Amino acid sequence: MQRIDRLGVLLSFSGALALTLLPLVVFKANRIVPGEPRALLDLVPTAALALYFTLAVAAAVAVFIQSPRIRLLTALIGIAALAIAVASAADILTPAGNRVVRVAPGAGFWIVLIALGLLATDALTRLRPGPVLRVATLVVFLAATLAALGSGFFDDLSIMREYAVNATRFAHEAQRHLLLALGSLGAAVIVALPLGVLCHRQPRLRNAVLGVLNVVQTIPSIALFGILMAPLAAMALAFPALAALGLSGIGAAPAAIALFLYSLLPIVGNTVVGLGRVSPAAVDAARGMGLTAGQILRQIELPLALPTILTGIRIVLVQNIGLVTIAALIGGGGFGAFVFQGIGQTAIDLVLLGAIPTVVLAFSASVVLDALTDLTRRVPR
Amino acid sequence: MIQIDKLCKRYGESTVVDDVSMVIEPRTMTTIVGTSGSGKSTLLRMINRLVEPTSGRVLLDGNDTTAEPAYLLRRRIGYAIQGLGLFPHRTVADNIATVPRLLGWSAERVSARVTELLELFQLDPGLYAAKYPHELSGGQQQRVGVARALAAKPNVLLMDEPFGALDPIIRTKAQDDLLGIQRRFGTTIILVTHDIDEAFRLGDRVAVMSQGRLLQHDRPAALLTQPADPFVAQLTGSGDKSLKLLSLTTAGEVADQGIVTGPNVSWSMSLRNVLAELVWCGAAAATVVGPDGDPIGHVTLASILARGRQAR
Numbered sequence: 005m006q007r008i009d010r011l012g013v014l015l016s017f018s019g020a021l022a023l024t025l026l027p028l029v030v031f032k033a034n035r036i037v038p039g040e041p042r043a044l045l046d047l048v049p050t051a052a053l054a055l056y057f058t059l060a061v062a063a064a065v066a067v068f069i070q071s072p073r074i075r076l077l078t079a080l081i082g083i084a085a086l087a088i089a090v091a092s093a094a095d096i097l098t099p100a101g102n103r104v105v106r107v108a109p110g111a112g113f114w115i116v117l118i119a120l121g122l123l124a125t126d127a128l129t130r131l132r133p134g135p136v137l138r139v140a141t142l143v144v145f146l147a148a149t150l151a152a153l154g155s156g157f158f159d160d161l162s163i164m165r166e167y168a169v170n171a172t173r174f175a176h177e178a179q180r181h182l183l184l185a186l187g188s189l190g191a192a193v194i195v196a197l198p199l200g201v202l203c204h205r206q207p208r209l210r211n212a213v214l215g216v217l218n219v220v221q222t223i224p225s226i227a228l229f230g231i232l233m234a235p236l237a238a239m240a241l242a243f244p245a246l247a248a249l250g251l252s253g254i255g256a257a258p259a260a261i262a263l264f265l266y267s268l269l270p271i272v273g274n275t276v277v278g279l280g281r282v283s284p285a286a287v288d289a290a291r292g293m294g295l296t297a298g299q300i301l302r303q304i305e306l307p308l309a310l311p312t313i314l315t316g317i318r319i320v321l322v323q324n325i326g327l328v329t330i331a332a333l334i335g336g337g338g339f340g341a342f343v344f345q346g347i348g349q350t351a352i353d354l355v356l357l358g359a360i361p362t363v364v365l366a367f368s369a370s371v372v373l374d375a376l377t378d379l380t381r382r383v384p385r
Numbered sequence: 386m387i388q389i390d391k392l393c394k395r396y397g398e399s400t401v402v403d404d405v406s407m408v409i410e411p412r413t414m415t416t417i418v419g420t421s422g423s424g425k426s427t428l429l430r431m432i433n434r435l436v437e438p439t440s441g442r443v444l445l446d447g448n449d450t451t452a453e454p455a456y457l458l459r460r461r462i463g464y465a466i467q468g469l470g471l472f473p474h475r476t477v478a479d480n481i482a483t484v485p486r487l488l489g490w491s492a493e494r495v496s497a498r499v500t501e502l503l504e505l506f507q508l509d510p511g512l513y514a515a516k517y518p519h520e521l522s523g524g525q526q527q528r529v530g531v532a533r534a535l536a537a538k539p540n541v542l543l544m545d546e547p548f549g550a551l552d553p554i555i556r557t558k559a560q561d562d563l564l565g566i567q568r569r570f571g572t573t574i575i576l577v578t579h580d581i582d583e584a585f586r587l588g589d590r591v592a593v594m595s596q597g598r599l600l601q602h603d604r605p606a607a608l609l610t611q612p613a614d615p616f617v618a619q620l621t622g623s624g625d626k627s628l629k630l631l632s633l634t635t636a637g638e639v640a641d642q643g644i645v646t647g648p649n650v651s652w653s654m655s656l657r658n659v660l661a662e663l664v665w666c667g668a669a670a671a672t673v674v675g676p677d678g679d680p681i682g683h684v685t686l687a688s689i690l691a692r693g694r695q696a697r
Contacts, residue, residue: 289470292435292543293484293533294460307474 011126012066012075019059019119027110029093035106035162035351048092055089058082059116066123076127082120086113087152094160108162108353135375142371146364162353163360170342170357178361180256181338184331185324185365188260192267192320197313199268200275201301210276217269225262225327229334232258259336263327267320274316278309311381318373325366329358339365386411387432387541387573392441394427394597401427403597404441409590411540412571414564415602416588418581418620424597425577429543432575433462445541460487463542463572467549469530471518477503477529478514484537502532506562524555531563535572544576548583560587581620585629593617605633627693632657634692640673640682647671652681660689 027041044052062082065075094107109117133141158164167174203210223231237253240246251257282305290300306313332340342358345351387409394402402424409415419425430436432443434455443450450458471480478499485495503510506528518526527548534542547563548556564587567574578584584591585605592602593616601613609630612618621629636659637652647668650659652675659671663686675681 283470283473285466285470286472287470288435289464289466289530290472290483292433292459292464292466292470294456294458294487295483296456299487304472 007070009067009070012063012068012123015119015123016063016066019063019116022112022115022119023056023059026112026115028112028116029090029097030108030110031097032106032108032162034104035166035353036349039106039108039110041110042093042097044089044093047096048089051085051089051092055085058085062120062123072127072130076124076131079120079124079127083117083124086116086120087158091158091161094158094162098160103165106162106165106353107160135378139372139375142368146368163356166342166351166353166357170354173341174357177338177341177358180336181325181328181340181362181365184256184259184263184328184336184338185321188263189267189317189321189324191260191264192271193317195264196268196271197275200272200313201279203272203276204279214269214273214276217272220265221269225266225330226333228262228265229258229331232261233334236261254335256331256336258334259328259331263324263331266327267324270316270319270323271313274312274319275309278312278316279305281312282308307380311377314373314377314380318370318377321369321373322366325362325369329362386444386446387575388444388447389428389432390442390444392428392431392443393439394424394431394436395439400597402431402438405594405597405599406441407592407599407602409573409575411573413589414567414574414576414587415590415592416584417575417577417592417594418579418584419594421579422596423594425579425594426545428594429545429575429577432541433459433464433543435459460484460537461539461541463534463537463539465530465534465542465544465547467546469518469526469547469550471526471530471533473518476515476517477508477521478510480518480529481533481536483533488537490537498536502536505566506532508532523551524559527551527555527559528562531559531566535566535570538570540573542572542574544574546578547576548578556583563587582629585621585633593620606630628657628660631655631660631689631693636671636673636684637675637681639688639692640684641688642682644672644680645670645683645685647683649674649680650684652676656684656689656692659684660686660693663689 028044029042029047030039031042032039044055058078059082062078065078069075090109090113097107098105128141152158153164159168199213203213220228233253236251236258240252286304286308287300290304295303328336328338329340329343332338332344339358339362343355343362344358346354346356346358389405389407389409392402392405393400405424405428417425417428427436431438432450434450445458445462472483478496481499481502482495485498490498499514500510503513508525508528513521513525513529518529521529527550531544531547534544548559551559560583563574563576566572576584576587578587585608588605590602591605591608593600593608593614595616601608601617603611603613608617608621609626612621632655634656635652636650636654636656639656640652647670648662648666650662650671650673652673654662663669663671668686670683670685672680673682673684
């Protein structure tokens with residue numbers, strides 16, 4: 005008796021429903037009018053049939069086959085077939101040399117893509133790859149995606165059209181996004197790590213510091229940007245030297261400061277928790293054998309607390325990559341600039357040009373830091 | 386020699402160690418026994434200054450222990466505690482190498498010493514050096530803990546309930562190993578325990594503490610025959626005083642010349658166990674066998690009973 009995979013049933017059912025009810029391809033006369041769905045089968049019959057066949061196989065595998073390797077392989081083939089079919093349709097639909105029409109992937113495309121993506125990640129999880137292999141998989145996946153996008157095959161798709169128009173700015177905003185997210189994280193680590201150690205040593209300080217940071221964490225990001233605006237603008241006015249350095253009420257400065265403040269609690273909190281979990285016997289033995297306080301901190305306490313601290317840093321990095329998007333509202337730049345511009349112009353493709361890289365960035369940061377955490381955790385819980 | 390001179394430790398109103406003075410002879414094992422809260426651990430921890438005394442002083446070979454920074458003092462004194470405090474993120478070899486590395490030994494000297502100690506504690510270096518503490522059994526962890534404490538060849542070893550977490554069989558083995566090491570290296574050992582049997586079994590001298598005060602510090606037999614305090618009598622003599630006394634003497638120490646018919650007993654067996662053996666076999670005397678397996682004499686039931694009577 006064949007065992008039936010419940011996740012596979014759910015994914016196949018959602019995919020099939022999406023394929024029947026929702027369009028895979030949407031044609032728009034220009035970038036802001038609502039699109040009209042087009043049938044893939046009429047546009048690119050061969051690619052469409054190949055896609056339907058591949059998806060049927062993927063559904064069968066998802067329901068009946070338990071082997072994670074086979075499930076992963078079919079999911080990846082499915083994603084490739086999906087991308088190729090939609091890109092071919094875009095190629096057919098776009099008149100040569102026309103830069104006004106937009107061919108966008110439809111809702112059906114996104115749902116099927118998510119279903120296949122979930123099938124792939126579920127299979128990957130079942131394979132239980134080690135930390136190094138996980139990062140390697142991520143790198144291969146990102147490289148393959150970039151190579152595919154760079155090949156020109158997908159250039160007629162709407163998002164790539166938006167990219168082509170904004171290519172220079174995209175690189176700039178990407179740099180800005182990373183700089184804000186990583187810079188605020190770096191500054192936070194420099195401050196929060198010693199603060200966490202102090203809080204571990206001084207219980208009274210701990211309650212005060214964590215209390216204040218907890219309050220900071222509850223301020224909504226837009227409100228915090230607003231709160232920072234007035235004092236920063238006043239400071240820039242009062243000290244022209246600071247203004248010359250780039251400090252002003254709007255822009256990157258309040259964004260960086262707000263992100264820095266949000267980053268403190270997870271790192272301080274996890275440092276305190278991590279140090280608190282270090283076996284008191286190990287610390288007592290270390291003292292008894294003649295390690296100095298500094299040696300105990302560097303050689304015993306911090307290494308043992310490192311996995312917990314890294315978990316805090318992961319939370320901060322993923323959170324910051326998301327929050328930087330909001331910073332675009334006050335002129336902080338980053339991928340959020342595309343999102344808000346797209347919303348303003350009702351150009352959904354431009355929104356996606358900002359949103360998708362943000363998600364990919366956050367996901368990659370999470371995978372890399374998870375792997376680092378695993379590598380440093382040599383002691384089982 | 387360790388001289389403890391009018392040592393006191395007070396935390397606010399409560400006095401944890403109250404005016405304790407004692408002298409610990411070199412190359413001996415002293416056990417400090419008492420109930421929990423008796424101040425025995427605090428007393429031990431004041432010797433290597435993990436706890437700084439409120440008043441009084443400790444002299445190590447005539448030198449005041451406060452003459453040098455505490456961390457330098459501690460590197461010269463071995464230290465092993467209950468639960469061992471092995472560093473979970475370091476291998477067995479790195480754990481043992483802790484103090485030698487702090488003292489700046491060369492890498493070759495450190496690794497040679499680690500290998501030597503692992504072999505001494507019957508842990509195959511090839512198999513165990515690279516393991517992490519959580520990969521070892523409780524008894525193996527305990528041996529690594531003691532090996533680590535001995536790594537830099539300290540003259541003095543402080544042990545705080547080192548066998549507390551072991552089951553009885555491994556515990557006896559660990560105690561035997563410790564006695565062997567003490568005899569072999571002549572290390573001055575001070576061991577804190579709440580287990581009176583362990584204190585008697587290991588200590589050349591036993592110090593009894595209660596409510597911060599040192600009640601008696603003497604040979605185990607003296608504690609049984611001349612208790613200085615009702616608490617000592619209560620602690621040492623709960624009905625099996627005679628058997629305790631017998632357990633302090635080995636067959637080899639009291640064997641008479643001549644060979645008799647009866648069961649063979651090892652020279653290192655305590656008279657208590659010889660008595661048990663004789664009762665079990667229904668014999669009146671036992672032949673004592675030396676370390677090389679040859680008979681060296683005999684003990685009789687009557688002589689054992691006579692020795693047990695001294696307790697009255």
